[in-house]
Each structure stands twice: as structure tokens, then as C-alpha cells.
Amino acid sequence: MHIAQVHDWSEGPRYVTVDDPPAPTETQIQLRVLAAGLHQVVRSRASGQHYSANSLPHSVGVDCVGRDVATGKLYYCVNMQASFGSFAELITVAKGTVHALPESVDPLSFAASVNPGMSSWLALTQRTSNLPKSYTVLIVGATSASGRLAVFVAKALGAGKIIGVARNEAALAKIEGLDEFIVQKDPVTDTDFSQVDCDIVLDYVYGVLTLHLLSTISVPRPLQYVNIGSLSRDEIAIPSALLRSRDITIRGSGPGAIAPQIIQHEIKRLVPTMAGWGLPGAHGVPLKDIEEAWQDKSLQSKGRLVFIP
Known part of the structure; x- marks a missing residue:
């Protein structure tokens, strides 16, 4: 499968081929990624400037909207671990990191919104x-x-x-x-x-x-x-x-100031709340174009970017 990965902090992400992730265990779920948000924290991590990820190679992305390969159900997934990357075709993750979504949700808009929305939600509820x-x-x-x-x-x-x-x-x-x-x-x-x-x-x-x-x-x-x-x-x-x-x-307010288990708990409250909002649209970019898009200033000015496999 293909993923976005950084091998040199000065170069930015590359579109690379890697092995498919392992089949999920009983405590895991495998998602086919539909949209992964290009948030400020994603850019910071991909440049080696964020405290939550500073080792190479670095797999890009902290969250996504995807479908369960086994059931077809729609989920939002978030994971701030340094080893995780959501800019991929497939991901295998712990069931505790995914949150069910109604079919009415637009994957692009939702993937672009939860991480920036979560920042103020955590600040107000936890800080x-x-x-x-x-x-x-x-x-x-x-x-x-x-x-x-x-x-x-x-x-x-x-x-x-x-x-x-x-x-x-x-x-x-x-x-x-x-x-x-x-x-x-x-x-x-x-x-x-x-x-x-x-x-x-x-x-x-x-x-x-x-x-x-x-x-x-x-x-x-x-x-x-x-x-x-x-x-x-x-x-x-x-x-x-x-x-x-x-x-x-x-x-x-941010990872480190708030324990991971608390963040996951609050996401369980935030996701269904946001699912009922009329979220603004997002601009989708094919994952294969990440190397050009990462440097494209005019594209970045559009804001609310998501990458789609």
C-alpha cells in the first residue's frame, strides 16, 4: 500500500510504498482511510518541530475518517503516538482509538474539523x-x-x-x-x-x-x-x-498537558456533538500528490485540506 512518510525533516513527506498493515486482532480494527486532515500539528510533526514526534522515519497524520474493512461501518480515528500515521490507504488500530459516525457525515469535512475543534474542546473542558x-x-x-x-x-x-x-x-x-x-x-x-x-x-x-x-x-x-x-x-x-x-x-492545552486517556474520553463526547453540526467543506487532495501539494503555497491558502488515498 501507499503512505506519506518523512525520511528527512528538511524534505517533507514522500509518497512511498510499504507493506500492508497486519490483520487486526480481537482488540483492533482495520480501516480503509477515506480522508485524513492536514492540521497544523500534522505539519509541525512532519517537520520534526513537535514534541509528540521527533524520530525518523515519520509516518504523517494524526487522524482520519475511514471504513471498517470487515463491516463497512464509518469511523473517526485519532492517535497521537509517534509511530502512527493516518496518511495511508489502510491502518490497523486499537478499537479504543476509533469512534462510530453516522452515514450522514461528510468524510472530508469531518476529517478536516475534529482535530482543530478538539483543541478548544479540551481547553474548555480540561484546562x-x-x-x-x-x-x-x-x-x-x-x-x-x-x-x-x-x-x-x-x-x-x-x-x-x-x-x-x-x-x-x-x-x-x-x-x-x-x-x-x-x-x-x-x-x-x-x-x-x-x-x-x-x-x-x-x-x-x-x-x-x-x-x-x-x-x-x-x-x-x-x-x-x-x-x-x-x-x-x-x-x-x-x-x-x-x-x-x-x-x-x-x-x-495539548498532548502532555492532558493525559491520553482523558483525550480519548473527551473525543467520545466531541465526535457525536460535531456530527450534528453543519461543518464547512474541505478541499481534498490525492495522497499521491502530497510531495507537490506540501510545497504549494496557493493550495495551502485554501485552508481545511484533507488527503484522500
């Missing part, structure tokens, strides 16, 4: 505490794939008000479910957070924008900040005086 009723969420990086889905997730988990932050005003205005939005200025320090009143910050950007936000926001109650991503690729130093002068709780 916050004692949330007030109808809490307010500020999403930094709201126009990203994960940020857009965080709006759906926050509402499903009880948020009463959602505020988005991003550079593109036109894109912010089109996001369904946002109650307010703040346009990021250039320079970042011109962005006005002084009137923001929220309980939680979900941050996909990090960097100077985050430092400015935490330094200038004035909330008259405890503020919970959760870092989920670092799209800015910048690191910052948070002054100790800022931490002592505000009632701010700072956490991160």
Missing part, C-alpha cells in the same frame, strides 16, 4: 475550572480553522458571549456565532483590549499580541488564559509583576 454560567470567551486567532470551530465549541459548552480577535476585519465579520470582534492592529500595541470583559482567553497566536493583551486587559474578576497554539511563532517573557498584580491563571 479551565469553576466557569461561571454563560461565561464570556475571547478567542485570539478567531479566523484560523481552529478559531472558527472554537466558536461552535464554546457555544456547545455553555458560553454566553464570544469575542474574536484577528487581523482580517472582513473575515471576522463573516464568522458565524461571534458576538463581537476586535481587529488586531499594526503595530500590535495599538490593539485596544481595555474594554474587554471576559472570563476565558483561548489563544492560538501567542507572542507579542498575547503579552499586550495580558498587560492591558482589565477584568474585574478572575481571568483564565489558555494557550493552545503559537501561530505567531514568537516567544515572550511575561513580567512577574503582571502575574502578581492580576488574578490571572495561565495554562496550556
